[in-house]
Amino acid sequence: xxxxxxxxxxxxxxxxxxxxxxxxxxxxxxxxxxxxxxxxxxxxxxxxxxxxxxxxxxxxxxxxxxxxxxxxxxxxxxxxxxxxxxxxxxxxxxxxxxxxxxxxxxxxxxxxxxxxxxxxxxxxxxxxxxxxxxxxxxxxxxxxxxxxxxxxxxxxxxxxxxxxxxxxxxxxxxxxxxxxxxxxxxxxxxxxxxxxxxxxxxxxxxxxxxxxxxxxxxxxxxxxxxxxxxxxxxxxxxxxxxxxxxxxxxxxxxxxxxxxxxxxxxxxxxxxxxxxxxxxxxxxxxxxxxxxxxxxxxxxxxxxxxxxxxxxxxxxxxxxxxxxxxxxxxxxxxxxxxxxxxxxxxxxxxxxxxxxxxxxxxxxxxxxxxxxxxxxxxxxxxxxxxxxxxxxxxxxxxxxxxxxxxxxxxxxxxxxxxxxxxxxxxxxxxxxxxxxxxxxxxxxxxxxxxxxxxxxxxxxxxxxxxxxxx
Amino acid sequence: xxxxxxxxxxxxxxxxxxxxxxxxxxxxxxxxxxxxxxxxxxxxxxxxxxxxxxxxxxxxxxxxxxxxxxxxxxxxxxxxxxxxxxxxxxxxxxxxxxxxxxxxxxxxxxxxxxxxxxxxxxxxxxxxxxxxxxxxxxxxxxxxxxxxxxxxxxxxxxxxxxxxxxxxxxxxxxxxxxxxxxxxxxxxxxxxxxxxxxxxxxxxxxxxxxxxxxxxxxxxxxxxxxxxxxxxxxxxxxxxxxxxxxxxxxxxxxxxxxxxxxxxxxxxxxxxxxxxxxxxxxxxxxxxxxxxxxxxxxxxxxxxxxxxxxxxxxxxxxxxxxxxxxxxxxxxxxxxxxxxxxxxxxxxxxxxxxxxxxxxxxxxxxxxxxxxxxxxxxxxxxxxxxxxxxxxxxxxxxxxxxxxxxxxxxxxxxxxxxxxxxxxxxxxxxxxxxxxxxxxxxxxxxxxxxxxxxxxxxxxxxxxxxxxxx
Numbered sequence: 001x002x003x004x005x006x007x008x009x010x011x012x013x014x015x016x017x018x019x020x021x022x023x024x025x026x027x028x029x030x031x032x033x034x035x036x037x038x039x040x041x042x043x044x045x046x047x048x049x050x051x052x053x054x055x056x057x058x059x060x061x062x063x064x065x066x067x068x069x070x071x072x073x074x075x076x077x078x079x080x081x082x083x084x085x086x087x088x089x090x091x092x093x094x095x096x097x098x099x100x101x102x103x104x105x106x107x108x109x110x111x112x113x114x115x116x117x118x119x120x121x122x123x124x125x126x127x128x129x130x131x132x133x134x135x136x137x138x139x140x141x142x143x144x145x146x147x148x149x150x151x152x153x154x155x156x157x158x159x160x161x162x163x164x165x166x167x168x169x170x171x172x173x174x175x176x177x178x179x180x181x182x183x184x185x186x187x188x189x190x191x192x193x194x195x196x197x198x199x200x201x202x203x204x205x206x207x208x209x210x211x212x213x214x215x216x217x218x219x220x221x222x223x224x225x226x227x228x229x230x231x232x233x234x235x236x237x238x239x240x241x242x243x244x245x246x247x248x249x250x251x252x253x254x255x256x257x258x259x260x261x262x263x264x265x266x267x268x269x270x271x272x273x274x275x276x277x278x279x280x281x282x283x284x285x286x287x288x289x290x291x292x293x294x295x296x297x298x299x300x301x302x303x304x305x306x307x308x309x310x311x312x313x314x315x316x317x318x319x320x321x322x323x324x325x326x327x328x329x330x331x332x333x334x335x336x337x338x339x340x341x342x343x344x345x346x347x348x349x350x351x352x353x354x355x356x357x358x359x360x361x362x363x364x365x366x367x368x369x370x371x372x373x374x375x376x377x378x379x380x381x382x383x384x385x386x387x388x389x390x391x392x393x394x395x396x397x398x399x400x401x402x403x404x405x406x407x408x409x410x411x412x413x414x415x416x417x418x419x420x421x422x423x424x425x426x427x428x429x430x431x432x433x434x435x436x437x438x439x440x441x442x443x444x445x446x447x448x449x450x451x452x453x454x455x456x457x458x459x460x461x462x463x464x465x466x467x468x469x470x
Numbered sequence: 471x472x473x474x475x476x477x478x479x480x481x482x483x484x485x486x487x488x489x490x491x492x493x494x495x496x497x498x499x500x501x502x503x504x505x506x507x508x509x510x511x512x513x514x515x516x517x518x519x520x521x522x523x524x525x526x527x528x529x530x531x532x533x534x535x536x537x538x539x540x541x542x543x544x545x546x547x548x549x550x551x552x553x554x555x556x557x558x559x560x561x562x563x564x565x566x567x568x569x570x571x572x573x574x575x576x577x578x579x580x581x582x583x584x585x586x587x588x589x590x591x592x593x594x595x596x597x598x599x600x601x602x603x604x605x606x607x608x609x610x611x612x613x614x615x616x617x618x619x620x621x622x623x624x625x626x627x628x629x630x631x632x633x634x635x636x637x638x639x640x641x642x643x644x645x646x647x648x649x650x651x652x653x654x655x656x657x658x659x660x661x662x663x664x665x666x667x668x669x670x671x672x673x674x675x676x677x678x679x680x681x682x683x684x685x686x687x688x689x690x691x692x693x694x695x696x697x698x699x700x701x702x703x704x705x706x707x708x709x710x711x712x713x714x715x716x717x718x719x720x721x722x723x724x725x726x727x728x729x730x731x732x733x734x735x736x737x738x739x740x741x742x743x744x745x746x747x748x749x750x751x752x753x754x755x756x757x758x759x760x761x762x763x764x765x766x767x768x769x770x771x772x773x774x775x776x777x778x779x780x781x782x783x784x785x786x787x788x789x790x791x792x793x794x795x796x797x798x799x800x801x802x803x804x805x806x807x808x809x810x811x812x813x814x815x816x817x818x819x820x821x822x823x824x825x826x827x828x829x830x831x832x833x834x835x836x837x838x839x840x841x842x843x844x845x846x847x848x849x850x851x852x853x854x855x856x857x858x859x860x861x862x863x864x865x866x867x868x869x870x871x872x873x874x875x876x877x878x879x880x881x882x883x884x885x886x887x888x889x890x891x892x893x894x895x896x897x898x899x900x901x902x903x904x905x906x907x908x909x910x911x912x913x914x915x916x917x918x919x920x921x922x923x924x925x926x927x928x929x930x931x932x933x934x935x936x937x938x939x940x
Binding site for chain 1: 827842845847848849853854857858860861864865869872873876877879880883884887888890891894895927930931934
């Protein structure tokens with residue numbers, strides 16, 4: 001038996017060591033690391049699908065004196081998110097660094113992030129979860145702080161303060177679980193039974209601590225203000241993984257707490273209301289933005305709010321929709337940030353007041369950006385469509401007709417995006433010319449992401465089959 | 471505890487004989503001219519003594535010798551760690567222009583003092599050991615040059631005050647424990663008030679030396695005033711010796727007293743000290759512009775974390791304190807090594823640190839990793855230390871103490887991130903090369919921080935055995 005899950009961590013770790021000692025061909029090494037991640041993810045999913053058992057587990061000794069092991073495990077949600085993560089990271093590694101800016105640093109940080117993201121989705125206990133959570137936060141911090149654009153210092157500062165506040169809450173929640181769970185088990189799969197044996201006050205405390213931690217990461221309304229800055233000022237690669245993968249950490253955590261903590265039933269209606277409000281709030285904020293990356297960053301808040309809304313329906317179909325939504329959003333937003341990066345590289349600006357008629361020079365990028373908006377707003381044949389259908393079916397079954405309300409935030413978002421596309425990309429009035437060209441690398445990235453978006457949109461049963469494995 | 475029962479007694483000669491040789495040869499070599507001989511002899515003898523000590527802690531042997539000393543897992547593990555730390559200090563000081571032979575003579579007294587404290591069986595041995603460490607380091611500062619009189623006098627006066635308080639505490643205890651021995655004392659605590667007062671005075675005296683909150687006014691001035699290598703010694707070794715003494719006093723001398731109802735006093739005193747120390751250190755560090763002062767306040771706050779484990783006073787609590795004492799020893803020596811080297815290039819303040827990444831990438835990345843470890847970010851050693859410290863607090867029904875600790879490690883992120891932000895600014899100044907001896911020390915500390923962070927069992931098992939030996 002090949003230890004597939006351990007390999008998913010060991011291979012990037014090997015490439016990370018290689019990148020540190022070998023100073024040349026960094027971008028290639030990162031791409032190979034990401035590609036092997038994708039191959040392994042597909043192998044893991046195939047193993048799960050053929051055996052009909054979505055939870056593959058591997059257990060290794062780690063800290064015996066604290067009875068904490070290196071427990072790796074998959075679940076239907078983590079299988080889908082692993083697939084999404086490996087696709088996004090592959091494209092990020094191969095095409096994200098459009099300007100070939102400091103390739104070695106960028107590659108080291110990306111492979112470090114790959115370890116963090118894979119480890120998080122594979123973690124079988126909360127100790128491992130926390131370790132990889134923080135690795136996944138530290139790597140993007142440097143993607144912003146070192147590789148970012150003009151305003152990067154303030155943005156990275158805000159990012160690390162918010163994210164590490166989240167991880168402080170998470171750590172305290174984990175300590176409480178560790179103490180109150182029978183046998184001091186931090187196991188995620190045993191959480192439902194451990195949780196029910198805790199005192200009610202502690203149950204509430206743990207739920208609220210973890211919920212707020214994940215809320216900051218996702219992010220929802222009152223604690224979202226780090227995201228637009230961080231995603232805008234990061235390098236293109238940084239924006240792609242931040243938006244595509246990092247925000248899914250919180251979504252994955254939300255899935256865990258909502259499915260294994262029955263106390264969530266008492267709060268779900270308020271959380272759904274908060275998520276719906278957050279979606280509208282972000283959609284309206286977006287309409288005041290001038291910076292194209294900032295606009296895309298705000299769509300992340302809208303989409304992730306809708307995903308939390310779907311999780312808060314506490315229905316099976318809603319959770320499936322949330323998982324599918326995270327997949328669709330991760331791929332689509334990575335594509336849009338890649339396109340935004342290409343536009344910035346070509347026109348040396350991100351301001352939609354300045355960008356006019358750019359489809360003349362950047363035809364492919366403009367169309368890709370449009371396809372990204374299609375996927376975001378849930379146009380049929382894209383993966384976003386399947387996600388939206390599932391999410392709102394779940395919402396209707398949980399909240400009745402009120403469940404449809406958040407859909408309007410998607411409509412507002414879409415309307416504004418089409419307006420931007422029309423004025424800045426396709427209108428010919430006051431057209432500007434490109435100052436730089438891009439090579440074929442972004443095109444390869446677009447092809448992979450677009451293929452994934454349509455594959456999972458046209459053939460949804462591939463992933464629904466995995467999600468519904470029981 | 472049976473004297474001469476374990477068959478490992480000869481190992482003590484491997485510790486004590488090189489140590490005596492070390493002191494004698496260091497005194498003799500003050501009259502020799504060869505720096506190299508002095509350097510090599512101190513390192514070789516320390517390594518023999520340290521590795522014998524680590525070996526002894528692995529065997530779990532426990533016996534008395536020389537009537538005021540005893541060897542057990544606790545003392546031998548900590549003395550082993552301290553001797554390795556002092557080897558690093560010696561390597562660090564090799565490049566110094568001052569007279570190395572004189573420095574080495576004083577350093578050998580520090581080693582001897584640490585030995586007496588770690589292997590103490592009598593309170594007198596602790597008193598002599600602690601004073602030897604403080605006095606020797608005060609003279610070390612004094613002999614570094616004319617500008618160093620002020621910090622040396624401060625440290626000297628402080629040591630004198632601490633001795634006075636310590637002696638008074640001993641005097642109060644004397645009627646009840648004429649042997650002043652650590653084990654078996656106070657089996658029948660009669661006059662509780664007097665014993666309680668003695669306990670508080672002991673804690674007070676040792677807090678002066680370990681710089682817990684109300685008595686820490688001296689730390690920033692002395693650290694800033696002293697040359698960097700001696701600052702590393704003060705932060706890495708002196709304070710740790712005082713903490714080891716504190717553990718011995720509270721866990722052994724007052725064990726019977728605590729068991730017969732004195733526990734609340736002991737615990738409450740340490741809890742209050744710990745909370746105030748953490749908050750004071752972290753809040754004061756927020757506003758520092760001088761990096762040495764920043765690390766001085768940061769190390770004050772780290773003492774607060776260590777006090778958590780002593781306040782909890784369970785097996786896990788003491789284990790986590792031992793773990794964190796050793797972990798912090800290497801983190802702070804690594805950090806002060808970089809600060810020491812930059813100080814010699816006239817780089818002292820936050821503003822002067824800006825762009826360090828461009829000038830010397832190894833220093834910037836090394837300092838970043840050490841700071842992340844101090845802030846408790848996984849997978850570095852500081853995280854494991856904090857995790858077990860906080861979990862011991864939750865176990866000991868002091869969950870609020872764990873919460874305060876978590877909040878404090880979050881606050882500390884703020885100033886560490888500020889330094890990182892400065893270092894990774896792009897300035898394009900000329901490269902500065904790092905002295906080889908400093909690079910060796912930094913690399914050794916980094917290897918420790920990363921290796922023990924990823925494989926914490928390396929140290930946790932030893933710390934657990936050491937705590938059990940008390």
